[in-house]
Amino acid sequence: MTQAPVNVTVTGAAGQIGYALLFRIASGQLLGADTPVRLRLLEIPQAVSAAEGTALELEDGAFSLLDGVDIFDDAKRAFEGCNVALLVGARPRTKGMERGDLLEANGGIFKPQGEAINAGAAADVKVLVVGNPANTNALIAQAHAPDVPAGRFTAMTRLDHNRALAQLSGKLNTPVSQIKKLTIWGNHSATQYPDVFHAEAAGRNVAEAINDEKWLAEEFIPRVAKRGAEIIEARGASSAASAASAAIDHMHTWVNGTSSDDWTSMAIPSDGSYGVPEGLISSFPVRCSGGNYEIVQGLEINEFSRPRIDASVNELVEERDAVRKLGLV
Ligand SMILES: NC(=O)c1ccc[n+]([C@@H]2O[C@H](COP(=O)([O-])OP(=O)(O)OC[C@H]3O[C@@H](n4cnc5c(N)ncnc54)[C@H](O)[C@@H]3O)[C@@H](O)[C@H]2O)c1
Numbered sequence: 001m002t003q004a005p006v007n008v009t010v011t012g013a014a015g016q017i018g019y020a021l022l023f024r025i026a027s028g029q030l031l032g033a034d035t036p037v038r039l040r041l042l043e044i045p046q047a048v049s050a051a052e053g054t055a056l057e058l059e060d061g062a063f064s065l066l067d068g069v070d071i072f073d074d075a076k077r078a079f080e081g082c083n084v085a086l087l088v089g090a091r092p093r094t095k096g097m098e099r100g101d102l103l104e105a106n107g108g109i110f111k112p113q114g115e116a117i118n119a120g121a122a123a124d125v126k127v128l129v130v131g132n133p134a135n136t137n138a139l140i141a142q143a144h145a146p147d148v149p150a151g152r153f154t155a156m157t158r159l160d161h162n163r164a165l166a167q168l169s170g171k172l173n174t175p176v177s178q179i180k181k182l183t184i185w186g187n188h189s190a191t192q193y194p195d196v197f198h199a200e201a202a203g204r205n206v207a208e209a210i211n212d213e214k215w216l217a218e219e220f221i222p223r224v225a226k227r228g229a230e231i232i233e234a235r236g237a238s239s240a241a242s243a244a245s246a247a248i249d250h251m252h253t254w255v256n257g258t259s260s261d262d263w264t265s266m267a268i269p270s271d272g273s274y275g276v277p278e279g280l281i282s283s284f285p286v287r288c289s290g291g292n293y294e295i296v297q298g299l300e301i302n303e304f305s306r307p308r309i310d311a312s313v314n315e316l317v318e319e320r321d322a323v324r325k326l327g328l329v
């Protein structure tokens with residue numbers, strides 16, 4: 001290794017997604033095959049032993065890019081010197097829990113983690129929130145890290161993007177690699193809007209190729225938006241390997257860039273583009289280059305798309321207002 005290792009902090013490291021994620025990071029798929037990494041795992045005290053077990057397996061992987069693994073149950077220490085933060089651990093909704101309870105419980109996790117990132121992360125830190133409700137958890141963490149540029153806090157809609165690519169690939173009988181310029185708008189929730197009106201499949205406009213708004217409205221959109229629930233129903237647990245894969249994709253794209261003929265979907269702080277209130281962490285079409293990203297501008301939003309984008313954005317406004325009431329942002 002000639003380059004200094006990049007510090008990657010992963011929270012919820014002993015969970016399902018953590019287990020699928022850590023080995024891919026160690027093998028170089030997060031940052032690239034030339035970049036050594038040091039893993040810093042954060043868990044709650046009861047799960048530290050399980051994280052230690054995973055660290056033994058990481059050692060047994062003999063990954064040439066893995067500089068070492070440190071395990072913490074203290075956020076302040078876990079985020080010291082952190083360059084890349086993958087915030088996976090979150091409080092899941094349990095029976096009888098109202099949305100307000102869920103937001104409050106997650107506030108108890110993401111507020112101290114935001115403070116810890118503010119206190120000790122490296123100047124170039126990039127944060128991806130995976131733990132649900134991801135967009136609003138990212139907003140909470142960001143609100144407690146006033147010294148970190150707000151745009152470094154992002155939330156994951158890449159899984160939704162990948163799910164939509166797969167559905168379109170099947171429908172159009174076109175390889176996933178040939179489908180470009182798809183957009184997920186809004187929240188990582190059932191209100192999200194997968195937009196195909198600017199997408200291209202093998203160079204052809206996807207909406208025109210499908211030419212069936214009924215299929216879009218009644219099959220494609222609900223299939224993508226409710227895919228998380230479909231997986232939970234089938235597996236008895238939420239998506240894990242596909243979520244880990246999407247987290248890898250999100251950060252890899254942010255660091256290494258999008259190709260010139262494509263864009264991706266990332267939930268990022270709105271600058272007011274497309275009528276999304278400034279500051280909300282909402283999913284947009286995004287181009288990445290040189291470790292930065294920018295919202296793709298100038299897309300025409302048609303009558304089919306506008307109310308669907310607005311519905312998801314309104315849900316984000318409600319979540320923001322709820323955490324505001326709780327004093328979390
Ligand atoms: N954004 C997305 O596309 C997407 C997709 C799938 C899952 N998710 C979400 O990701 C989260 C994790 O999923 P999972 O299947 O790995 O769950 P899991 O329950 O298997 O693991 C979560 C882990 O987080 C840990 N944890 C809890 N509080 C913590 C804290 N304060 N600090 C550090 N660790 C903490 C737990 O001990 C547990 O090991 C869930 O919120 C899930 O809903 C998001």
Ligand SMILES: O=C(O)C[C@H](O)C(=O)O
Nearest residue numbers: 132227228229231238239
């Ligand atoms: O964990 C969930 O509620 C579902 C998850 O966000 C997913 O999209 O698979």
